[in-house]
Amino acid sequence: MSRARRSLNHSLLLTACACGWAHGQEGTATIPEVVVSAERSATLERTTPVSIGVVGRGEIERKGIADLHDLVGVVAGVAVPNGFSNMPQAVAIRGIGASNAAMSQAVGIYIDDVPLLRGYATGLWDLPDIERIEVLRGPQGTLYGQNSTGGAVRFVTRDPSADTAAWLAAGAGNVGTLEARGYVNGALNDEWSASLAFSRRTNDGFSYNATRHTRVNNLDVAQFQTKLRYAPRPGLEAILAVDGAEDRSDSNTTDYPLNHPDAAPRVTFTDAPRGAFRRDAGGASLRVAADLGxxxxxxxxxxxxxxxxxxxxxxxxxxxxxxxGISQRVSQTAVSQEVQLQSSGDRFAWTSGVMFVHDRFDFDRLSAVTPPTAPATAYSQALTHLETDDAGIYGQGRYRLAQDTGLTVGARAYRTRQTGSNGFWRTDAQGRRTNQVYLAPDLETSSSGVLPRLGIDRQFGAHTFVYANVAQGAKFGGFNRAAESLLSARLATKPEKVRTWETGAKLRLAGGKVTANAALFYNDYRDYLASLTGTRINGVQVNDAVMINAGKAHSYGLDLELAAQIAVRTRWTLAVEALGSRIDEFANPTGTASGAVVGHRLPNAAPLSAGTSIDHRQPLGNGSTLALELSAIYLRPQFLDVANSTLTRVPAQGYLNGDLSWRAPDRHWTVSLRGKNLAGKSYALLRQVVPALGLDASYYNPPRTILLTVRHDW
Known part of the structure; x- marks a missing residue:
């Protein structure tokens, strides 16, 4: 058996130990090892030369992580401004990202190595078969392609196996919350196995409409994934996965006015019916792996x-x-194909491949605008059709310079082409077109480049691993969507580029009772993409919001993640990021003082974000187990825009969460009580202020929620 194969088997055994902790088994005296696939093959996290935050199955359950926003404060450096499943979710890591949801994203989102494009239909992942979530910090362009300048978030789900497993859970809580979740896995015969995971969640609504006297901002989502695995012989397998989501939550998420005499957190006064929302999403993938010897x-x-x-x-x-007000229809179809060849040599291990992605995106928005002084409502329609083809060829390898030293070199050559059309019309109240403002057919732009990576790492003894990397990422720009003028509709932006220098250390101390991961980083932006109003295109001022390459910026900071086995059955964790940022150059087309933003901080870049938790397992005399986890999250104030407006600044946030569970002696029954935002804090987030429209409204964080769940394992 080769050394690489022995190492992999050892890693999988250690992962099983970690899973035992996750399911409420009695704790061990040391921190279990963690296996990741961040570099597209199974490796120990503490010897992988990338800054990675890992959330395992047990932590997902205890903390109730059901969408991307739930990662904030759990993984160092993650920011997700939007917090509900029906809101477009844009992720920022280390201050990079959280851009326009309809544009290309700076943080790649993946479900089992399949890329999820743009920010729509990517936030909700409440699948019970998620094995772990890996958050890769820093540019990942070599292995994950364009649009991963800030990093990548990988949802790794459990593949079917011959081991029979099944469980079902049902829960109920305040605000009318009802949940049902389940998972089943097993062999169909010697060559075939299958699994099914599903989730169903509803509530009556987090908010109240004081005009219509009804609850709003309700949750109504269902999600499933089924997998079929075919393994006719060792070294050959094919896995077919099909998933789907149906979201019927209402869209009353951002309409809580602050300029109403009776304003209160999570209270709206709109006379319109509950915000209609209907999303159907899903996909299918086929993964085939063959051992060539x-x-x-x-x-x-x-x-x-x-x-x-x-x-x-x-x-x-x-x-x-x-x-x-708006009423819009959005749809996307994405097709991807990747072929990958890997070598697991002892001296030189490498991964190479080719990947192609085709993305078709259609956007249709009807708007109604009624300024307080306007004689009548102005209605309009914006149409966008975009097709994007992204092709890349890549390779990355690690060469062992010595027994304890490795050199990593990688590069990806890419070419992206986008075609499409934009159009804008004035309409009547029924959406019938009355006047064509412009029509821009036959749009076309393209970009190409090479994304390099260079790194060196060294193992000092058995428990100290250090590394240093420099890597570059690029985020595709392309055309604006829903542009209101011909000039902005025809403007194609260049890719936004980030070069990152990073050095880190991963330690395992006190005989395995303490682990510490730390990383220092510096990000250098070029062609920074931002949405500006009042800019000039070809010398002509354009008054609608336009995404342009606005300037240069940088950010820097420290990520730190600690875990300590402070007693045989008690574990403490800490995740913290200190982040600094500065805009170095920026377009100021109007020449006004309000447009001068050089020296400002980047948006959605909290100077400090931290989360900590303590988890204790207590065996009881009858053979059952009682488990308690308490966790806290803190975020310093941050800005929503490059202007660093104090009016819309996001305030400091602090949350206290907890989970108490009891597991029966036979391990078949588990009862848990989980609370989130136990202190009942309310924060006005994503505030939007447009004085000309009399608009001053905000989105609020979810209120205190309590959920009682009963689970049965067969």
Whole structure:
């Protein structure tokens, strides 16, 4: 048996130990090792030369992580401004990202190596078969392609096996919450195995409409994933996965006015019916892996994904008289194909491959705008159709310079081409077109480049690993969507580029009772993408919001993640990021003082974000187990825009969460009581202020929620 194969088997055994902790088994005296696939093969996290935050199955359950926003404060450096499943979710890591959800993203989102594009239909992942979530910090362009300048978030789900397993859980809580979740896995015969995971969650609504006297901002989502595995012989397998989501939550998420005499947290006054929302999303993938011998493995990953929001109806003011409302339809179909060849040689291990992604995106928005002084409501329609083809060829390898020293070199060559059309019309109240403002057919732009990576690492003794990397990422720009003028519709932006220098250390101390991961980083932006109003295109001022390459910026900081086995059955963890940022150059087309933002901090870049938890397992005399976890999250104030407006600044946030569970002696029954935002804090987030429209409204964090769950394992 080769050294690489022995190492992999050892890693999987250690992972099993970690899973035992996750399911409430009595704790061990040391921190279990963690196996990741961040570099597209199984490696120990503490000897992988990348800054990685890992959330395992047990922590997902205890903390109730069901969407991307739940990672904030759990993984160092993650920011997700939007917090509900029906809101477009844009992720920032180390201050990079959280851009326009309809544009290319700076943080790649992956489900089992399949890329999820844009920010729509990517936030909700409440699948019971998620094995772990890996958050890769820093540019990942070599292995994960363009649009991963800030990093990548990988949802790794459990593949079917011959081991029979099944469980079902049902829960109920305040605000009318009801949940049902389940998982089943087993062999169909000697060659075939299958699994099914599902989730169903509803509630009556986190908020109240004081005009219509009804609850709003409700949750109504269902999600499933089924997998089929075919393994006719050792070294050959094919896995077919199909998943789907149906979201019928209402869209009353941002319409809580602050300029109403009776304003209160999570209270709206809009006379419009509960915000209509209907999303259907899902996809299918086929992963095939074949052992070619001599340490070579060939993989193919084929996938198709689709979502459709039809419709999304939103009132952004929340007042009795609507000031700004939209009704939009969004759809996307993405097809991807990757072929990968890997070598697991002792001296030189490498991964190479080719990948192609085709993305078709359609956007149709009807708007109604009624300024307080306007004689009548102005109605309009914006249409966008974009097709994007992204092709890349990549390779990354680690060469062992000595027994304890490795050199990593990688590069990806890419070419991206986007075609499409934009159009804008004035309409009547029924959406019938009355005047064509412009029509921009036959749009076309392309970009190409090479994304390099260079790193060196060294193992000092058995428990100290250090590394240093320099890597570059690029985020595709392309055309604006829903542009209101011909000039902005035809403007194609260049890719935004980030070069990152990083050095880190991963330690295992006190005989395995303490682990510490730390990383220092510096990010250098070029062609920074930002949405500006009042900019100039070809010397002509354009008054609508336009995404342009606005300037240069940098950010820097420290990520730190600690875990300590402070007693045989008690574990403490800490995740913290200190982040500094500065805009170095920026377009100021109007020349006004309000447009001068050089020296400002980047948006969605909290100077300090931290989360800590303590988890204790207590065996009881009858053979049952009682488990308690308490966790806290803190975020310093941050800005929403490059202007660093104090009016819309996000305040400091602090949350206290907890989970108490009891597991029966036979391990078949588990009862848990989970609370989130136990202190009942309310924070006005994502505030939008448009004085000309009389608009001053905000999104609020979820209120205190309590959930009682009963689970049975067969």
């Amino acid at each position: 001599r340490g070579l493995t060939l993989r193919s990953i084929s996938a198709v994904r689709r979502y459709r929001d039809d419709p999304t109806v939103v009132d952004y003011g929340g007042l009795e008289v609507q000031r700004f």
